[in-house]
Amino acid sequence: MFKKILIANRGEIACRVIKTARRMGIKTVAVYSDADAGALHVEMADEAFHLGPPPAAQSYLLGEKIVEICKQTGAEAVHPGYGFLSEREWFAKALADAGIAFIGPNPNAIAAMGDKIESKKLAKAAGVSVVPGFVGEIEDADHAVRIADEIGYPVMIKASAGGGGKGMRIAYNQQEVREGFQSARNEAKSSFGDDRVFIEKFVEEPRHIEIQVIGDNHGNVIYLGERECSIQRRHQKVVEEAPSPFVTPEMRKAMGEQAVQLAKAVGYNSAGTVEFIAGKDRSFYFLEMNTRLQVEHPVTEQITGLDLVELMIRSAAGEPLPLRQEDVKLNGWAIETRVYAEDPYRSFLPSIGRLARYRQPEEREGVRVDTGVVEGSEISMFYDPMIAKLITYGATRDEAIRLQIEALDEYYIRGIGHNIHFLSSVMQHPRFQEGRLTTGFIAEEYPEGFAGSPLTPEKRERLIVAAAVMNVIEKEREGLIDNQLSGHGAVYGEDWVISIDKEQVPVRVEDLGGQYTVHVNGRAVSVDTDWTPAEPVFHASLGGQKVAIEVDRRALGYALSHMGSSHHVIAYTPRAAELAGYMIEKEAPDLSRFLLCPMPGLVVSIDVEVGQKVEAGQPLAVIEAMKMENILRAEKAAVVKSINAKKGDSLAVDAVILEFE
Incomplete structure (x- = not known):
């Protein structure tokens, strides 16, 4: 087994690899750009070496420099994570030439599967189902239109060397083919240094389902079940789960066997993913093979009990797989949501800047957080906008969803935009909960964009009760500071009016030594909390149910965020509530010009x-x-x-x- 490995990556995946290496007793070497000098993966590793300026081409893509650092530190192997150098054939060869192990597949497999055009030809030859399309090189926009006309609309335009949703467009007519062809080429050139694209039939009502495979250097390849990755935006995965609510045991076996067949055709010897697109009739077609560890690998780990990073390391060290196909058991259900630095209220536009405040859910049974940031970290324009991955695991899909909703409420992220509210909204959506998924889910269910989750009666009451209790706690704190109160119970039986999004609701709060009862809408709700005004998240038991609510102070009242939306809540005395109706509101400026x-x-x-x-x-x-x-x-x-x-x-x-x- 290796004594020291280098992780040629950054962010959450670098931290993820370091954790497994540490558990295996392997020392780690991190690399970093100027932008990541204070990053978490640099702090976690045993050693860290500077690569260069922030742009990836001047830092994380410098394979030759990474090879030199391996020689300098005595690192015997390199784990590339995902992205950057993970699927570069020349890098795997350069490591081999230097006598350094690549913790990934052999260079031939990377070359065969890395080119999406060639991989489709190989898959077809291996007897794998493929999507109808044109797999040659496309000369220009006119050629692209002719191809699309022959295939039939809609079509998918995709970068040959692409990934992560970059260089991809769906076109429903000739004009969209012309526009999409040029944009896809530009993005492909910018992101991958290769502007080739190909065109294939776009399967309507499609589901994106992928099979995780793992191989070794002894000819063994097995599959570890499937992942459903249909919740996507702009072809970028947002939610993944394992197993799929759509896949039957027969379909899983057929897809798995085809994936293994393809992997064996290229002598695959590490972790990899064979991606399929499935139609509503459960037909499925090969999309591509990712010759690396996937972002969403944790959901497979949760339901199989396997550590994929450890299996990759052991395979690279020459060990045979420790299990056979019949040993693979799928237990329970796991869901992963990707927490991105983007603003769903502004068409999901990217957000960059410093994490002025960062609190994440506490890891516990059923809740796992993979991240590469801490409070004060910078979300840079140079890299992927992922902040963290939240993984929940339960005996059933419903339980995994419930844990997602609860854990998402425990996040507190300020300084940049984030998609926590949107993720919570997806988890609560009836169609998602029923498992009726397609890759068009977001476009179909949020056609006008995202404006927050609906304020249900249950959520409305929770926010009213929370605001009432927080107000009483603050008043008691102020009284103690001014030596006006002797302790809890001094505001027993206070009447208040809670304004939520300008709607006023009368409440009565009783405080019996820190145990609160809020009377609202003819109900008495018991509240147990140890919240203090300095805490950004209000944790409490409301009527016996645990809740977490994000708290932001406003000039008047609070902005309370819970279950996918934020609401302005103010606690008034009855007289102040009466006078509030006379306040003049300032109109927003007209920016339509x-x-x-x-x-x-x-x-x-x-x-x-x-x-x-x-x-x-x-x-x-x-x-x-x-x-x-x-x-x-x-x-x-x-x-x-x-x-x-x-x-x-x-x-x-x-x-x-x-x-x-």
């Missing part, structure tokens, strides 16, 4: 001129953020009055790009 930059990003192009008349839906500008191109379109017909930005400009959120007459 401006095109504002919706995210921090780089101007790729300005597609209009001063004086030009534009129509609704017409492209106005293209902004790149986190390696993804975003086309900004006109919301209505207008005439361009002025242009305040140009190609190459770096813009902040809400910077004015255009003004209309």
Whole structure:
């Protein structure tokens, strides 16, 4: 077994590998860019070495430098994590030439499966079901349109060397093929240094289901069940679970055997994933093979009881797999949600900056958090916007969902936008809970974007009760500080009016030595809590049910976040509540005449001129953020009055790009 390994990655996956290596008694070497000098993975590793400036091409993609660091430190092997160098054939070869083990598949397997065009040809030859499409090189947009016409719409345009949703577009007509072809090529070139794309039939009502495989250097390959990854946005996975609520034992066996068949065809000898797209009739087609550890691997670990990183390390060290196919047992249900630095209230636009406050759920039975950040960490524009992965595990799918909703409420993230509310909304959605999933779930269920989860009567009462108790605790604290109160019980029987989103509700709060009873809507709700005004999350038992509510102070009252939405809640005395109705509200300024930059990003192009008349839906500008191109379109017909930005400009959120007459 290796005595020391280097992790050629950053963030949560680097931390994840370090944890397993530490448990196995293996020392670790971290590498980092300028942007990650104070990162968690650097702190966790036994040694750490600087690579270069923040851009990946000048740091994490410097394979030759990483090989030199291995020689310098005596690292006998490299784990590449996912992304960066994990699927670069030349890097695996460079390590082999230097006598350093690559904790991943052999270079031939990477080469065969890394090119999505060649992998489809190989899969077809191996007897694996493939999606109808054009697997050759596409010359230009006109060629792309001809191909799409032959296949039949809708079609998927996808980067040959792609991954992570970059360089992918769905087109429903010729015009969308032309636009998507160019954007996909641009993103592919920017992200992977390879602008080749291919086109295939887009299966409607599709489910994204993948099979986890693991192999060794002795010809053994097995599959470890499936993962359902259908909840996606812009082809980027958001929620994953294992097993799939759609897959039958017969379907699992058929998919698994095809995955193993393909893996054996390339002599696969590590952890990898064979991705399929499944139709509603349970037909399935090969999409691609990822020759690396997947982001969503923890859900497979939870239901199999296996450590995939350990299996990868042992395989790279020459050990045979410790189990056979018949030994693989799937127990319980696991769900993973990806906590991203993005703002779901602003069309999921990327958010960058410092984690001014960061609290995550406490890890416990059924709750696991994989992260690479701590409070004060920087979410950089140079890398993936993932903050953490929340994994919950239960005996049933319903239990795993319940634990997700509870744990998501325990997060407290400030300083950047995040998608916690959206993830909670998905978990609560009836269609998700029923398991009726497709890759179009988000587009179909949130067609107008995300505006927060509905305020149900149950949630409304919880927030009213919580605000009433928090108000009493604060008043007692103020009284003790002023020497006006002798302790708990001094505000026994106080009447208050709780305003929630401007709707006023009378309540009565009784405090019997720290045990509270709130009378609301003819009900008496008991509350047990040790919350203090300094705590950002209100943990309590309300009527015997444990709840967690995020607390943010406002000039008047609180913003309380719970189960996927935030609400302004104010505690008034009865007289103050009466007077509040006379307060004049300030109107928001009219910004409809401006095109504002919706995210921090780089101007790729300005597609209009001063004086030009534009129509609704017409492209106005293209902004790149986190390696993804975003086309900004006109919301209505207008005439361009002025242009305040140009190609190459770096813009902040809400910077004015255009003004209309």
